[in-house]
Every structure is written in C-alpha cells, then in structure tokens.
Amino acid sequence: MSNLDPSGPPAAEPTARHTITFTVNGEAVTAEVESRLLLTDFLRHRLRLTGTHVGCEQGACGACTIQLDGQPVRSCLLLAAQVDGRDIRTIEGLAGPDDELTAVQQAFADQHGLQCGFCTPGFVMSVTSLKEQTQATGQAPTEAEVQDCVDSSYCRCTGYVNIRKAARQALGLPVDVPVSLDSTSGEVSE
Amino acid sequence: MSTEPTDWLIGQSVPRVEDDRLLRGAGRYTDDLHVPDALEVAFLRSTEAHARITSIDISAAKAMPGVIAVYDGASVVDRIKPLLNAEELRVPPGIAALDPINKLQPAPILATDEVNYVGQPVAMVVAETRYLAEDAIEVIDVAYELLPAVIDVEAALAEDAPLVLLGEDDNIGVHVRHGKGDTDAALASAAAVITETFSTQRYVCAPIETRGLVAQQDPFTGSLTIWSTTQTPHRVRDHVAGAIGLPVDDVRVQSVDVGGGFGQKGILVVEELLVPFAAHDLGRPVRWIADRFENLTADAHAREQVHHITLGADADGTLVAVKDHIVVNLGARNMVGLVVPYNALCHLIGPYQVANADLEATGVLTNTTFTSPYRGAGRPEATFAMERAMDRLAVELGIEPSELRRRNLITSEQMPYETGLLDRRGVPQEYDSGDYPAMLDRAVEMIDVPAVRARQAAEPDRRIGVGFALYLEMTGLGPFEGARVEVMPSGRVRLYTGAPSQGQGHRTVFAQILADTMGVAFDDIDVLAGDTASIPYGVGTIASRALVTAGNATAQAGELVRQRILEAAAGVLEANAADLTIEQGIISVTGTPSVELTLADLIRSVPKLAGGSGSDGLGETSYFQPPNYATASGAHAVTVEVDTATGRVEILDYVVVHEAGTIVNPVVADAQVIGGVGQGIGGIMSEHLRYDENGQPITSTFSDYLMPISEMVPEIRMDEIVCPSPTNPLGVKGLGEGGAVGPPAAIANAVEDALRPEGVSVLSGPLSPGRILDMLRDSEVSR
Ligand code: FES
Ligand code: FES
Numbered sequence: 024m025s026n027l028d029p030s031g032p033p034a035a036e037p038t039a040r041h042t043i044t045f046t047v048n049g050e051a052v053t054a055e056v057e058s059r060l061l062l063t064d065f066l067r068h069r070l071r072l073t074g075t076h077v078g079c080e081q082g083a084c085g086a087c088t089i090q091l092d093g094q095p096v097r098s099c100l101l102l103a104a105q106v107d108g109r110d111i112r113t114i115e116g117l118a119g120p121d122d123e124l125t126a127v128q129q130a131f132a133d134q135h136g137l138q139c140g141f142c143t144p145g146f147v148m149s150v151t152s153l154k155e156q157t158q159a160t161g162q163a164p165t166e167a168e169v170q171d172c173v174d175s176s177y178c179r180c181t182g183y184v185n186i187r188k189a190a191r192q193a194l195g196l197p198v199d200v201p202v203s204l205d206s207t208s209g210e211v212s213e
Numbered sequence: 214m215s216t217e218p219t220d221w222l223i224g225q226s227v228p229r230v231e232d233d234r235l236l237r238g239a240g241r242y243t244d245d246l247h248v249p250d251a252l253e254v255a256f257l258r259s260t261e262a263h264a265r266i267t268s269i270d271i272s273a274a275k276a277m278p279g280v281i282a283v284y285d286g287a288s289v290v291d292r293i294k295p296l297l298n299a300e301e302l303r304v305p306p307g308i309a310a311l312d313p314i315n316k317l318q319p320a321p322i323l324a325t326d327e328v329n330y331v332g333q334p335v336a337m338v339v340a341e342t343r344y345l346a347e348d349a350i351e352v353i354d355v356a357y358e359l360l361p362a363v364i365d366v367e368a369a370l371a372e373d374a375p376l377v378l379l380g381e382d383d384n385i386g387v388h389v390r391h392g393k394g395d396t397d398a399a400l401a402s403a404a405a406v407i408t409e410t411f412s413t414q415r416y417v418c419a420p421i422e423t424r425g426l427v428a429q430q431d432p433f434t435g436s437l438t439i440w441s442t443t444q445t446p447h448r449v450r451d452h453v454a455g456a457i458g459l460p461v462d463d464v465r466v467q468s469v470d471v472g473g474g475f476g477q478k479g480i481l482v483v484e485e486l487l488v489p490f491a492a493h494d495l496g497r498p499v500r501w502i503a504d505r506f507e508n509l510t511a512d513a514h515a516r517e518q519v520h521h522i523t524l525g526a527d528a529d530g531t532l533v534a535v536k537d538h539i540v541v542n543l544g545a546r547n548m549v550g551l552v553v554p555y556n557a558l559c560h561l562i563g564p565y566q567v568a569n570a571d572l573e574a575t576g577v578l579t580n581t582t583f584t585s586p587y588r589g590a591g592r593p594e595a596t597f598a599m600e601r602a603m604d605r606l607a608v609e610l611g612i613e614p615s616e617l618r619r620r621n622l623i624t625s626e627q628m629p630y631e632t633g634l635l636d637r638r639g640v641p642q643e644y645d646s647g648d649y650p651a652m653l654d655r656a657v658e659m660i661d662v663p664a665v666r667a668r669q670a671a672e673p674d675r676r677i678g679v680g681f682a683l684y685l686e687m688t689g690l691g692p693f694e695g696a697r698v699e700v701m702p703s704g705r706v707r708l709y710t711g712a713p714s715q716g717q718g719h720r721t722v723f724a725q726i727l728a729d730t731m732g733v734a735f736d737d738i739d740v741l742a743g744d745t746a747s748i749p750y751g752v753g754t755i756a757s758r759a760l761v762t763a764g765n766a767t768a769q770a771g772e773l774v775r776q777r778i779l780e781a782a783a784g785v786l787e788a789n790a791a792d793l794t795i796e797q798g799i800i801s802v803t804g805t806p807s808v809e810l811t812l813a814d815l816i817r818s819v820p821k822l823a824g825g826s827g828s829d830g831l832g833e834t835s836y837f838q839p840p841n842y843a844t845a846s847g848a849h850a851v852t853v854e855v856d857t858a859t860g861r862v863e864i865l866d867y868v869v870v871h872e873a874g875t876i877v878n879p880v881v882a883d884a885q886v887i888g889g890v891g892q893g894i895g896g897i898m899s900e901h902l903r904y905d906e907n908g909q910p911i912t913s914t915f916s917d918y919l920m921p922i923s924e925m926v927p928e929i930r931m932d933e934i935v936c937p938s939p940t941n942p943l944g945v946k947g948l949g950e951g952g953a954v955g956p957p958a959a960i961a962n963a964v965e966d967a968l969r970p971e972g973v974s975v976l977s978g979p980l981s982p983g984r985i986l987d988m989l990r991d992s993e994v995s996r
Binding site for chain 2: 033034035036037057059060067068071072073074075076077078079080081083084086113114115117118120124128131132135137138139140141142143144147170173174177178179180181182183184185186187200
C-alpha cells in the first residue's frame with residue numbers, strides 16, 4: 024500500500040479546515056480535513072481504504088472497527104480531525120495484497136466465519152486486538168473476554184456460530200464449545 | 214456429466230472463493246466504488262404519518278453551497294412514472310379465480326399533495342457531498358396539514374376508520390379466501406376445538422449493508438450504468454428504463470459485492486428510480502447509500518401479522534379442520550400484493566394432513582412504512598400461529614405435543630402429496646418429496662423429550678420447557694433463471710447468471726456445479742452474477758430460488774457447452790466426438806493419451822478453422838423453468854429455562870433437522886440454516902419495530918431496535934435427511950429462508966411449556982425480559 028494522497032474538502036464545505044498528520048497502516052499521512060468529517064468517511068472516501076465498513080454510524084454495529092494506537096475503536100464515532108498525531112491500523116494493514124492471510128483472517132476462512140463479508144473487517148479487527156493483547160500479556164483470554172469480543176459487532180448473516188469458532192481458532196482455544204444442557208445462571212448443577 | 218463420481222465437487226465443502234478478497238478488506242461493495250466526481254444525495258422525508266402537503270419551498274436549498282439540484286414532487290411528477298412492483302403484484306389465473314382483492318396503489322416518486330407514513334420521500338437534494346446535501350435538506354420548508362392517522366390493523370378495519378390513503382374506498386389492500394371441505398361442519402362435530410389469536414410483531418430485515426446505488430451516464434451513448442445492492446438487477450433495469458423513458462437496452466444494472474439482503478433489497482423503492490433519474494438529468498454520476506436511520510424507518514418493514522386461528526381434532530388428536538383469519542399489516546400501500554399474505558395462507562397447514570380448511574387473508578393499510586417479504590415471507594408468521602395452536606391442542610387433549618404432531622404428519626409414502634389447495638401459482642399445491650415423520654423422530658430423539666419431562670418433574674421449582682416447530686417451504690420460485698457459459702480466450706470458463714449473491718456464496722457453489730457438468734477445473738471457472746449486460750433476462754435471488762433455478766440453468770448451459778467443445782475438438786483432433794473426454798479442462802482421445810488439447814488451444818483455433826461451422830465461440834445460454842416447487846422442510850426443537858425473577862429466557866439446547874434435497878456444499882448449506890436461525894431468534898427474542906400512537910417510529914437506531922448479538926444465539930445442533938427433489942435434474946431444493954421459519958414458534962412453545970405452572974399465555978413476541986415479566990404479572994392478576 025502506498026500513495027495515500029488524500030484529496031481535501033470540497034470548496035463549498037462551510038466548516039473549518041485542519042491539517043492533520045498521522046500514520047495509517049505504517050505510512051505517514053498529512054491531510055487537510057473539515058471539522059465535521061467522520062473518520063470513516065475520511066478513511067473510505069479520501070484515503071480510499073474501503074475495507075473499513077459503515078453499518079450504522081451510531082456506534083452500535085461494529086462494522087467500522089479499526090485500531091487506534093493499538094486499541095479497537097469505532098471509527099464512525101471519531102472525527103478525522105481527532106486523529107492528529109495518532110496511529111491507525113485498518114483491515115488493509117493486516118495482510119498485504121500478496122502476503123498470506125494473518126492467523127485471524129485465516130481462521131475466518133477456515134471456519135466459514137463470513138457470508139456477505141460486510142461485518143467481517145470489524146470482527147477481524149476486534150479479534151486481532153484481543154489476540155495481540157493476549158500475546159502482549161502472555162495470558163490466555165478468558166471466556167468472558169472472548170464473549171465480549173464477539174459480542175462487539177453485529178452480523179446479520181451467520182448467526183455468529185462460525186464467527187465464534189473462527190475467534191476461538193484464532194485465539195488458540197478449542198474450536199467447539201460443548202453444548203451444556205444447563206443454564207448459565209448456575210442455580211442447580213448436575 | 215463427465216468426471217468420475219469420486220471427483221465430484223457437488224456434495225463437497227469446497228472452501229469459498231469469495232473469502233480471500235473479503236478478508237483482506239478488498240471487497241467492492243456499492244459504497245466502495247470510486248466513481249470520479251460522483252454527486253451525493255440526501256432525501257427530505259415526511260415527518261408526519263398522514264398529512265396534506267400545503268406548500269413546499271425548495272428555493273433556499275437550491276442556493277446552498279455545493280448543491281447541484283433539488284427536486285420536489287412537482288418537479289418529477291411528469292418526468293418519472295410512479296413505482297409499481299408489477300412482478301410481485303401479478304395475480305395468476307388460478308388465484309384470480311378465487312376472486313381476490315389486490316389493489317394497485319402506485320407509490321408516488323416524491324410526495325406531491327399527501328404523505329402517508331413517516332419517512333416517505335418528499336424532496337431530493339443532489340450535492341457535492343452527503344454533508345452538503347444534508348445541510349440543504351435542513352432549509353427546505355414543508356407545511357403540513359395533519360390528517361387522522363391509523364397505525365393499528367384492527368383500528369384500520371373499524372367501520373368508521375379514517376382512510377390511510379385518501380381516494381381509496383377503505384383500508385383493505387389485499388383479500389383472499391381459500392379452503393377445502395366443510396370446515397364449519399367439521400369443527401361443529403370435532404371432539405376438541407381450540408381458538409386463539411397469535412401475532413407476530415413488525416420487524417426489519419436490516420442487513421448490515423443498507424440499500425444503495427451509484428448511477429452513471431455514459432457521455433458518449435447516453436446509456437446508464439447502475440451499480441446496486443439489489444437482489445433483482447434485471448427488475449431494477451426494467452423499472453428504471455420504464456420510469457424515466459430510456460430503452461431497456463440502454464440501462465445496465467450491475468450487482469457488486471452485496472452485504473446481505475434478506476428480502477429488503479428484493480423489492481424496488483422510489484429512491485432506486487430517483488437516483489438514476491438524477492444521473493440522467495444532470496449528466497453526472499450520483500450516489501445514494503441509505504443511512505441506518507433511513508434503513509430502519511423508511512425502507513421496507515416486515516412480518517406484522519395477526520392470526521385468529523381455530524383447530525378441531527378427534528379425541529385421538531387427528532386434525533379434522535383448520536380455520537384461520539390472517540390479518541397482515543401492509544403499511545401505507547399495497548407494494549407486493551398477495552406474496553406475503555398468500556404465502557402465509559398456503560404454508561399454514563404445512564406438513565399435516567387435514568381434510569377441511571377455511572383460510573382467509575386480509576392485507577390492511579396503515580399509516581406506517583410499506584412492507585416487503587423478509588426471509589420466509591409469511592411462513593415464520595404462519596408457522597408461529599399453526600405450531601402454537603398445535604401445542605394448545607396437545608395440552609387440551611393431554612397428548613405429548615411431539616406425539617400429536619406425529620399422528621398428523623403426511624408420510625413419505627404419500628409423496629408426491631396434493632394438499633387440495635392452490636399454491637402461489639394458482640395450480641394444485643403438490644409437495645414433491647420429503648420424510649416428515651423421520652425428521653420429527655430425529656428431532657425428538659436429539660432434544661430428548663423424555664429427559665426434559667423427567668427434569669421438569671424432578672425440579673418443579675425451575676421453569677424449564679421444550680418446544681417444537683415443523684414447517685415446509687415451497688422453494689425454487691419460477692418462472693425461470695438463466696445461465697450463460699462461455700469459454701474465454703484464455704481458456705478459462707465464465708458463468709453469467711441473473712441471480713446475484715448477497716453472501717450465499719454463488720461464486721463457489723455455482724462453480725462446483727459447472728466444474729462437475731463440464732469437466733473443467735474448479736479453479737478455472739469465474740462466476741459473474743447479476744450483471745444485466747451479460748445475460749438479457751433474469752429474475753434474481755429471492756424466495757429460496759437461486760440454487761434451484763440458476764443452479765439447474767448452469768448445469769444445462771454447461772452441458773450444452775460441453776457438447777460444443779467435444780464437437781469442435783473432434784474437428785481439430787480429427788477424431789470422433791464420441792471418443793473424446795474432458796477432464797480438468799483437458800480434452801483427450803480415449804485410448805490415445807498422447808493426444809491432448811487444452812480449452813485455451815481449442816478456443817484459439819475454433820474461430821480460425823477453415824471449413825468451420827460458422828458459429829465461432831464456445832458459449833451457450835440456457836434458461837431453467839422449474840415445473841413445480843421443490844418443497845424443503847425442517848423440524849426445530851428447543852429447550853429453554855425462564856428465570857421468573859428477571860424474565861430472562863435462556864436457550865439451553867437448540868436442534869435443527871432439515872431437509873433440502875441434494876446438498877451442493879454442506880458447510881455453506883449448514884451456515885445458511887444457522888444464519889436463518891439467528892435471525893429467527895432475534896425476531897422472537899428482541900426485535901420489534903415500534904410506532905407510537907401518532908405513527909412516529911420509536912426504534913429508529915440500533916440502540917433501540919435490538920438485533921441479536923453473539924451471546925443470544927446458542928450453539929445449534931444439526932442433522933439432516935436427504936430427499937432429492939424430482940422437480941429438477943440436480944435434485945436440489947432452496948434453503949436460504951428455512952432456518953428463519955422455525956425459531957419463533959419453537960421458542961414460544963418452549964417458553965409457554967416452561968411457564969405452564971404459572972398459567973402464562975404466549976401470544977406474540979418479542980419474549981424480552983420486560984414482556985415476560987408483564988406476562989407473569991398478567992397471569993397472576995387473572996388467576
Ligand atoms: S458504523 Fe460504526 S458502529 Fe456501526
Ligand atoms: S457476514 Fe454478512 S453481516 Fe456478517
């Protein structure tokens with residue numbers, strides 16, 4: 024990836040302009056952006072990094088999840104002007120066009136964890152973040168952390184079962200969750 | 214077919230060719246397409262459920278920075294024809310003989326003098342960016358004079374109800390009544406009769422990618438290209454051409470990567486005519502992508518139905534009669550006619566045999582957003598009513614609910630089975646194949662009914678219950694779908710079809726079929742679906758039809774091309790066509806392995822061959838017209854525990870046994886079923902598109918409209934039985950919708966079973982904690 028050459032705001036744009044400098048997928052970018060420009064629109068339409076998707080612009084669906092300074096965030100809830108000096112990673116920054124898929128991406132392919140693929144970049148970025156966190160701390164993720172991670176985005180196609188399997192494979196956990204016929208409320212154990 | 218059965222790809226879980234690109238963020242969804250200098254659109258939408266527009270002033274908007282054009286109703290009324298989803302509104306002759314009501318109520322392109330629901334398009338701004346377009350929307354002045362609005366179906370049917378659409382005689386958009394035998398007499402003499410009203414609330418397909426399109430006019434020819442999220446590209450082509458007066462050959466619609474559809478993208482809306490019109494009018498590319506607020510409030514809704522159902526049975530549980538009055542909330546206009554009401558009607562009885570039926574469906578107009586089919590299209594709603602009623606009947610008769618079902622099932626020996634009713638085409642309804650008793654037995658065994666009953670007895674303080682839902686789905690809707698297969702100059706093979714994918718994996722599944730048919734390597738096949746320029750006719754991907762119709766068309770076209778290849782190769786190799794075989798794309802002479810020809814060699818020499826046939830390519834187009842529906846079926850069984858302190862329903866175990874004929878790709882097929890189950894669980898557990906009493910939608914964001922997240926969908930234990938369909942050469946049936954049909958009924962049955970000691974009646978969803986607590990409170994009050 025190279026030649027990130029963002030166009031600036033249209034001449035008619037009434038809000039103030041800001042010059043921002045930041046890195047995206049390891050590359051330094053300087054751009055002029057208008058005050059109200061959402062980070063999603065900036066990434067997708069000015070930098071043409073269209074792998075980050077938009078499902079709601081309400082912070083609910085998670086399709087727009089990227090990493091900001093290594094942490095997963097909803098890019099639809101940020102303005103482009105807020106990322107001055109920050110470090111961004113998007114789905115395009117995981118495996119280059121000719122590289123092998125990362126272990127997380129490969130797990131989604133292996134487990135058929137995507138159908139339409141629209142929610143997929145968000146899930147892949149969330150699982151990647153959890154995986155990197157567990158690698159950094161040397162601690163295996165807890166079941167609660169895995170559940171929080173896959174609960175962070177909506178998928179309307181898969182019913183989540185294969186997304187959970189993909190996440191578990193990527194995180195080095197047993198893929199199949201045994202079906203426990205008891206409730207999780209734990210009132211009675213058999 | 215050419216390759217050895219052991220090599221066959223049909224039946225194998227071939228990994229999807231779609232995935233690599235999508236996983237890298239290299240998909241090309243409609244909003245990803247970079248079309249230089251594309252303008253963007255924002256719509257001003259009605260803020261009122263029912264009102265007269267007394268004035269609109271767009272002059273200030275036109276003067277806003279970056280605005281290129283502003284259109285209101287008056288400026289387009291003579292330039293774009295109103296929208297009528299004519300394909301869906303057609304009434305086949307057999308149904309016409311039932312004397313139905315099916316009012317044609319074209320949707321105005323932009324409202325002129327009346328608005329009928331909140332969200333209806335009133336004006337369109339085209340500007341340099343969406344931000345600037347939305348700025349201009351803010352300064353459009355519309356004056357409304359409020360009219361009485363009707364939101365609820367029962368209120369809309371009242372004698373003195375205000376009219377939803379001025380100028381109509383009443384609020385009925387659709388009506389049909391159909392049956393067999395003498396239902397009233399059978400009910401009068403039945404040993405047991407139960408009557409109840411079950412309803413399904415309104416919900417929304419809400420694919421994560423919303424509807425959108427980009428339209429561009431060719432500066433040289435004036436023709437229009439439209440990149441679209443549609444499920445039905447050829448229909449969009451025909452409608453756009455007709456509405457704005459272009460020759461149909463000058464409109465090209467291309468489906469690109471699409472982020473889910475589920476029915477919402479299967480019908481046309483006025484925005485899909487307005488955006489191409491603007492591109493044509495302005496001579497510049499124009500883009501519109503619905504935002505989530507538009508998707509939830511102003512794009513098609515679904516599912517809202519009330520069933521007043523009565524079942525009658527003998528003392529041994531044999532069903533003798535079914536009576537149902539189905540009331541469907543159509544929204545502000547009759548957009549898709551009999552599709553959903555009649556689907557509900559003719560799928561209601563499902564896998565059961567019953568001699569007498571009296572089924573009536575009324576589609577009612579209300580001042581709410583219009584509705585479309587949503588995955589299952591009337592079947593989840595009908596199954597909810599029928600299967601809930603079966604449980605009530607079982608309790609009344611003191612028979613285990615699964616046993617009551619068993620006693621009434623059509624058996625495999627009775628296949629093909631004529632129900633005595635008319636199907637959606639208006640011809641006698643015939644189930645082609647299936648083994649419903651085997652399916653039910655498998656589900657009963659997997660969920661282990663005796664164990665659940667023992668547990669209920671052993672732990673009387675817990676609220677554990679079990680529920681079933683059985684259903685059928687008549688899949689593979691006609692009239693046709695096509696496939697064009699072409700050997701390309703490189704020797705690779707391309708398949709073109711009108712049925713695009715919204716995530717179902719057509720590029721993989723259709724290539725499996727074509728590889729087997731032609732003897733070409735899977736990796737040498739490219740599938741391009743949903744481009745009207747590459748195949749002249751198409752219907753699209755709706756109604757669990759793509760595999761049956763486009764899949765079989767693919768096999769037909771592939772076989773024709775294989776014959777062409779053999780004939781052409783016979784000429785080049787100076788051999789007898791009957792002695793040639795194709796394997797992995799290499800043509801060889803039986804018994805002479807040294808003589809080989811690749812498809813690339815062949816296609817290079819064919820047009821240049823002296824004394825050739827004059828037809829210089831290796832391509833064929835074929836259309837498949839299914840003679841009958843391929844009827845798929847399913848049995849869902851679920852155990853739940855309800856926490857009466859919090860109202861939380863927990864799914865302890867979920868079992869699906871399904872039957873969908875020959876399975877082409879098992880992993881993809883299972884995932885389609887599970888995806889449907891996830892949507893069904895969302896529907897019964899949490900989703901509800903609500904209006905207040907004035908017709909204002911109050912669940913207009915994903916924070917209020919509650920879709921399921923991962924923790925709401927449990928592991929699904931699956932099994933299948935296979936009854937290949939005799940209606941098509943591949944023996945396949947559709948299964949895209951089936952998974953969504955079972956969960957509402959199965960889960961509601963399990964919850965009522967669990968709460969039987971509390972005397973709770975489950976009549977409708979969603980079964981959210983709050984509603985469960987309300988039901989518990991109500992039952993205490995009534996006791
Ligand atoms: S688009 Fe950001 S959370 Fe949905
Ligand atoms: S794969 Fe379609 S939304 Fe998740």
